[in-house]
Amino acid sequence: MNNEQKKVGKQTVKLQNPPKIICTTSIVGPKEGDGPLKDYFDIILRDDTNGKESFEKAESSMMYTAIKETIKKAKLEEKDIDYLLAGDLLNQLASSSFAARDMNIPFIGLYGACSTMAESLGLASLLMDGGYAKYVIAATSSHFSSAERQFRFPLEYGAQRSEVAQWTVTGAGSILLSNEGDNPYVTYVTTGIVKDYGIKDASNMGAAMAPAAVDTIYRHFQDTGRTPDDYDIIATGDLGLVGKEITQKLLLEYGYDIKDVYIDCGAVIYDNERQKTNSGASGCGCSAVVTCGYLYKKMLKGEIGKLLLVSTGALMSTTTSLQGETIPGIAHAVAIEYS
Structure with a gap:
């Protein structure tokens, strides 16, 4: 090839x-x-x-x-x-x-x-x-x-x-x-494009990152010919409850209904009400520990066959925020399978 x-x-x-x-x-x-x-x-x-x-x-x-x-x-x-x-x-x-x-x-x-x-x-x-x-x-x-x-x-x-x-x-x-072993394996890598829809609120990371998540998921489906039905789980990184809702709604406008297979790592890692985490979790460690812990172990047990991991990031800095800049977002997707 x-x-x-x-x-x-x-x-x-x-x-x-x-x-x-x-x-x-x-x-x-x-x-x-x-x-x-x-x-x-x-x-x-x-x-x-x-x-x-x-x-x-x-x-x-x-x-x-x-x-x-x-x-x-x-x-x-x-x-x-x-x-x-x-x-x-x-x-x-x-x-x-x-x-x-x-x-x-x-x-x-x-x-x-x-x-x-x-x-x-x-x-x-x-x-x-x-x-x-x-x-x-x-x-x-x-x-x-x-x-x-x-x-x-x-x-x-x-x-x-x-x-x-x-x-x-x-x-x-x-x-x-x-390259050796009978373990979950990576089949596709979809690299994201930076998206910026004008969000300036540094507290509202979900809204800032959701457009990038939507774009990368949409592009993955278009590039591969796959649909939500091809995955047992589509997991975004750390959009939280707010960003997760936005992502679902925007993907529907593209003709993709992901609600039956969709989770957000930031929405599941905490008990948001009991632990007072508001919209959920964020951070590099969010999709990392949920993937390395929860999702990977579910795959080893045979409970997840095909996973699309879509980690999301807000490309801001303390300097750009103080200068009144908007918050660009990025999302990268990796397909992981185990059969």
Whole structure:
């Protein structure tokens, strides 16, 4: 199969040698460990500092542990891993870079905001399909406290949260790809286009990201000829309750009804009413831990055969927000199957 045959449609690649997801690790904080999906996470921290002296160091330690545990599960060593693709929300990818400095693995840092799990997994899959690696790890992380004080307000300020606000997940997820094994495998990668519909409210991430999710899902269907009926689950990253509703409505206008197979990772990780998380969850760690924990384990049990993961990200910064800029959105999709 040549490159023209691998590329289907405008934005999608069909993998000739679908890489297998042979191991995953999910680590979450206490709040996430008290939510509906607690039984699916590998490690639940007792406190969100993880014994470190800052939230930023705690986040980096979560990513480091997730990666190391994934390698350990596969009975491999660091020297066996060809590439580490990882990203987070902090300035200059601090969590990922500082985790990588303690590992002897070639590192590619990525920033796709909260879309980074699908971005890293998609790029890792392309490396594997191209024959450039035997083992690749895709990872990402976020932390409520580090994200709050970078993007919003100092925690001590005690700012009131709006009804459309989301709670950044404290968590890290790691996925190991190989060409061997009888495991769930990646079949398609659809790369998203940046969409901006003029949202300026930094609290309303769901509304800012939903148009990008809609565009990528629509493009995936158009490129592949698939429909919602071809998937057991379509999971967006962290649109929350507000963004999820917008996405469903907009896709209906394109002729796609996804409600019977659609979940949003940000809408399911918390008990929003009991845990007071308003519209749900956000953050790089959101789709990461739900995918590495809940969705992957459901696939291994045979309860999910075909999954379309669509991680979503708001491409804002503290600088652009202060300058009155709007919030662009991005979404990347990865099809994962297991039969």
